[in-house]
Amino acid sequence: MAASGAVETISFTALDRVFAGVMTSNLALLGMAVGRAQGSAVTGAVLALGGFGLGAGVTAGLTRRASSPPAHWSGRVTACLAGEAALLGAGAGVWAALGGTPGESARNALQFGAAAAMGIQAAAMVAAGRSAAPTTYLTGTLATYIVKGVGAGRPSRWVPARLGAMSVGAGICMAVLRTAPAWAGVLPVALVACALLAARAASGPGSGPGRGPASWSRLTRRSR
Template identity: 50%
Template structure:
């Protein structure tokens, strides 16, 4: 995997951490990208018999599924990435994700960083749409990418690789970078929101836009249009 892809993955991991931190702290104590957590929250609500607590996880699950499905449709039949970068349609979907996160940033700012009522639900669904799209885009990118919204498998592989000696080399340094980026992105988003609430939702959009910029988006998307016309 080339350095450009690795840097994009680190930035996307940071965006993912930021989105989930904001979803958990400001959008109803749920997750926008970690669907395992939302499934567990549904189970907790069912076990406690508190039906009113299922709405948030269900909205997030629905938004995530729609985002993933839409990206899968766009990227269906995409070719394996070359050494120079990800396929154009993958980059286009990530650019669309930036638009969603941009909306999240603007709306969150206009609402003073503390959305409530219907707006809290709207922003949660938008955040989940973006994370579903990001996850599906990484799958479409194939061997040229890696998960950037769920990290249990990444952490497990990293730890076992260190123990059995199979995880040495520069590639593992990038994996460590992604894991740290999740924490850093979450910390950054929450710290900014605590210091200046209206700006708290900007971090994910900035990080995702930087990730797309690393892929030379204009060139990638021109190639995608050419492929679709064939």
């Protein structure tokens, strides 16, 4: 969640003023850009939509036959998330080399790559099934929490934590962009890497009932 917030911050504030992982908003932004005849805004929205679609499509193909215990990510899901981290790492390297101020061509390439990374992440979480939850779009999560959680008297502590994590990731990334812009791209890479390490530790011999993604998964399912 925090990684998604960080990527969205870079995408919207420092690239093409579109979102890397929220395609609903990008479709609306595309329509507005067309209505205003703003070519650059149309380009940004199209790049984000195309990158997300490519990342999600490739991940869907790689994980289509993946299977894993309900409490853990499969090897293919983990490999796709590692690929996302590598893609974000490449983008962070380009970003740093350009001092956090890329030109138009570099911005377009970085926008496409950021959206592809979010597409990978979104599709990987879908493929993970019950052992994961949405990480790039939270409107449905919030609505479900209000209707079936708070409204039913069974609120889950994990939903506010997930919503908060996205905001925290965005806030920290914004602070880095303001103080050390060349290093902003490192944050989402580090956050995805931490998630992979945590998942690996939780699925190892030391993991058991009530620990790691298994416990988290059960709690999040109760809130749906």
